[in-house]
Amino acid sequence: MATSQDVLSREDFLAALQALSHRYWGTHPFHQRMHAGELTEHELRTWAANRWYYQCMLPQKDAAIISNCPLPEVRRQWLDRIVYHDGKVDGEGGAASWLRLCQAVGLTREEVLDQRHIAPGTRFAVDAYVNFARQQPWIIGVASGLTEMFSGHLMRQRVSDVLAGYSWIRREDLAYFTTRIDKVSGEGKETVDLVLEHCDTRALQDAAVAALSFKCDVLWSLLDSIERAAAKG
Numbered sequence: 342m343a344t345s346q347d348v349l350s351r352e353d354f355l356a357a358l359q360a361l362s363h364r365y366w367g368t369h370p371f372h373q374r375m376h377a378g379e380l381t382e383h384e385l386r387t388w389a390a391n392r393w394y395y396q397c398m399l400p401q402k403d404a405a406i407i408s409n410c411p412l413p414e415v416r417r418q419w420l421d422r423i424v425y426h427d428g429k430v431d432g433e434g435g436a437a438s439w440l441r442l443c444q445a446v447g448l449t450r451e452e453v454l455d456q457r458h459i460a461p462g463t464r465f466a467v468d469a470y471v472n473f474a475r476q477q478p479w480i481i482g483v484a485s486g487l488t489e490m491f492s493g494h495l496m497r498q499r500v501s502d503v504l505a506g507y508s509w510i511r512r513e514d515l516a517y518f519t520t521r522i523d524k525v526s527g528e529g530k531e532t533v534d535l536v537l538e539h540c541d542t543r544a545l546q547d548a549a550v551a552a553l554s555f556k557c558d559v560l561w562s563l564l565d566s567i568e569r570a571a572a573k574g
């Protein structure tokens with residue numbers, strides 16, 4: 342007789358992870374308004390400036406996973422994510438592309454870099470994600486990044502909807518997303534494979550599902566914070 346402690350098959354474990362897709366930030370009202378072309382320039386600027394904090398902290402989150410991981414082959418693989426965001430040299434990489442997007446929506450480099458627009462809730466949500474990766478077993482930190490399974494579709498939709506809805510934003514301004522879409526299709530599969538392989542007890546499988554649920558909360562809270570900060574004007 343199957344009990345709640347039985348290890349799930351790969352298929353059932355993957356299905357339990359994918360079942361969280363309805364909690365992903367694609368359905369957040371702020372994203373829905375962005376996609377409908379309804380955001381004001383101020384709202385777009387608040388979004389870009391606040392999300393900068395997420396972009397900044399991702400390499401520290403990934404470094405925390407590496408520091409907790411005893412497996413050289415995984416550390417080697419994961420290191421690529423840090424280089425992806427930070428670039429090999431200053432002015433390259435995901436962070437630099439995000440800065441270009443910030444400038445395209447009308448922010449100066451200075452006001453993004455000095456973080457003056459970052460709302461308390463943004464810091465709180467993003468810091469919670471980094472602390473989670475610091476404190477959890479490495480594979481559970483990896484599992485929290487599985488929201489990326491859901492992100493390719495959303496980013497593709499975002500590029501076409503933003504180009505359709507905001508005539509002053511050009512395709513090259515969205516290079517962060519067009520580059521990321523290609524990257525995420527490969528990385529996303531790698532991450533799923535790691536989690537399916539290394540979460541080999543029911544306790545780890547349950548912890549991975551809980552980690553993905555936690556990450557959906559982080560992203561949702563981030564948009565709640567952005568929406569509120571933008572409404573204050």
Ligand SMILES: O=C(O)c1cc(C(=O)O)c2c(n1)C(=O)C(=O)c1cc(C(=O)O)[nH]c1-2
Pocket residue numbers: 399435485486487488489491492495496521
């Ligand atoms: O624009 C998006 O909707 C979106 C979502 C996510 C995500 O689902 O966490 C990431 C990204 N973008 C992204 O660009 C990115 O580099 C990234 C890294 C991670 C992560 O958890 O390690 N998520 C995401």
